[in-house]
Amino acid sequence: MTPNQPPALELDRISRWLGGRQILSDITVSIPTGKISCLLGQSGCGKSTLLRLISGVDRPDGGRIRMDGQEIVGDGSFVEPESRNIGFMFQDYALFPHISVAANLAFGLRGMSKAEQQKRVNEVVDGIGIRHLVDRFPHSLSGGEQQRVALARALAPKPAVLLMDEPFSNLDQGLRERVRKETVETLRKLGTTAIIVTHDPQEALAVGDLIILMREGKIEQIGSPFDIYDHPVSPYAAEFMGPxxxxxxxxxxxxxxxxxxxxxxxxxxxxxxxxxxxxxxxxxxxxxxxxxxxxxxxxxxxxxxxxxxxxxxxxxxxxxxxxxxxxxxxxxxxxxxxxxxxxxxxxxxxxxxxx
Known part of the structure; x- marks a missing residue:
């Protein structure tokens, strides 16, 4: 991010209540452009709720959200999800089982002509290295292959921001580390702005340029992996990041x-x-x-x-x-x-x- 370039995403005092309980309180953070940010915390701390607010499938009860300097959520303003240019990669991948990998990749490109769709699918397929999978169906893919196809589908529309909710949690340990490494290499090669939700501090330390440690709906600490591990601001942060x-x-x-x-x-x-x-x-x-x-x-x-x-x-x-x-x-x-x-x-x- 250049000095004059606005953050990819700015959250300003975001709050959310559900069922009479405050799920998020005064969340303020800037997401740098072209970097990988990790939302880290225990289950129930509000990470996934925050992703839903960013994507637009839910609305905050207070605060503002800006993308590239433009307000998409605020007093009287709300940009619909389909107009935000935000990609979402689900924990269970959510691939359509009845259509091929190629058709899955083209699904989010319906505003393009057939020729444009095919060109973009080819670009993504070659960029992620899944050319050999395009004619197969999701049920015939391994967990790692499904993960790569889900990543390709999320990247196909060229989102300004990619949201990833626990993207590696369904993989076995050995495969998880390999697929995670490949995914991070792809995101960095493409210069993608990504927000990854995880409950695993070792995963956040391994992949994040920025870590946002959450606790009970609030931000406990924000910093680089080295900052958060070497200079925790509280006993909670110190103990969460390692024994x-x-x-x-x-x-x-x-x-x-x-x-x-x-x-x-x-x-x-x-x-x-x-x-x-x-x-x-x-x-x-x-x-x-x-x-x-x-x-x-x-x-x-x-x-x-x-x-x-x-x-x-x-x-x-x-x-x-x-x-x-x-x-x-x-x-x-x-x-x-x-x-x-x-x-x-x-x-x-x-x-x-x-x-």
């Missing part, structure tokens, strides 16, 4: 003091206030008993690329979890020494966060 060991401590003179050490804390709190340290499992390392914090191994799980170790540290009531990419020779029950990498420790004012 954390949570320790409560006392704040004093710019530090939080916990049973396993003191950590720098840039917090506006009075001395003596409670604070929380969220410590990534990879920030902890263990060695044979010696220098460091005395600990004992409670359990070990081999995960292939890494090893997960649960340790007890006096006087903590709950064990700490360690992730190590090196083999840990010490056995369950053995005494060890705990060491900390302070780079992956996030400190916040104390707050009760639902798990």
């Amino acid at each position: 954390c060991n949570r320790l409560t401590g006392i704040f004093a003179r710019g530090q939080i003091e916990t049973p396993i050490g003191k950590f720098q804390a840039n917090l506006n709190l009075p001395d003596g206030a409670l604070a929380v340290a969220c410590i990534r499992p990879q920030a902890l390392t263990i060695e044979s008993a010696g220098d460091g914090i005395a600990a004992r191994i409670l359990a070990k799980s081999f995960l292939g690329e890494s090893e997960q170790i649960d340790i007890s540290v006096h006087p903590l009531a709950q064990p700490l979890r360690v992730h190590s990419h090196q083999r840990i020779p010490m056995a369950v029950g053995q005494q060890v020494s705990l060491h900390l990498n302070h780079a992956e420790i996030h400190v916040f004012a104390d707050a009760v966060v639902p798990v």
Whole structure:
């Protein structure tokens, strides 16, 4: 996006109520042109509702939506879905079972002549690499093939914005990663502005240029994958983006003091206030008993690329979890020494966060 180019999409204080319950509250965000943005959050946080408002199949109770600087939803204005130039790729793909792949791709091009339709279908087929599928019917396709056809159909009308609701959730793990990689490569090659809904933080980190983390109908944090993972704004954001060991401590003179050490804390709190340290499992390392914090191994799980170790540290009531990419020779029950990498420790004012 150039400095003078407006965002592809702007949401300004969007709210939505359903059945007497507020589903979305004061959603304000700008979607950059030509980038992949991920709407991330738990089921029920309002992600899919927000997609429906953007696409036009539902209306907000308050706020404005602009596309390329032009208002499409606001006080007294509402552009119908078919006039928004927004593509939608459904979670279940929603391919028409009774017509061929080629006919599925041409379905959204009905305003064109037959020759124009065929030309555009050929462009999309060759661009996504599904020429060998055009004469087949959806029931004969694998899950990955159906996903690619659904993507091609959504891209065929050249939408200004493509909305994708959990597009990889129906695929097995190995296939999911491959199809996701191919999809992202296609979107980037075409310069498509895409909004992908996902509940999987690892997926959002892997594909998003921008991550919009939602919580109970509100935006918790917006930023790049590195920003959100490395600089979470709350314990909720830290724990949602990856496992954390949570320790409560006392704040004093710019530090939080916990049973396993003191950590720098840039917090506006009075001395003596409670604070929380969220410590990534990879920030902890263990060695044979010696220098460091005395600990004992409670359990070990081999995960292939890494090893997960649960340790007890006096006087903590709950064990700490360690992730190590090196083999840990010490056995369950053995005494060890705990060491900390302070780079992956996030400190916040104390707050009760639902798990």
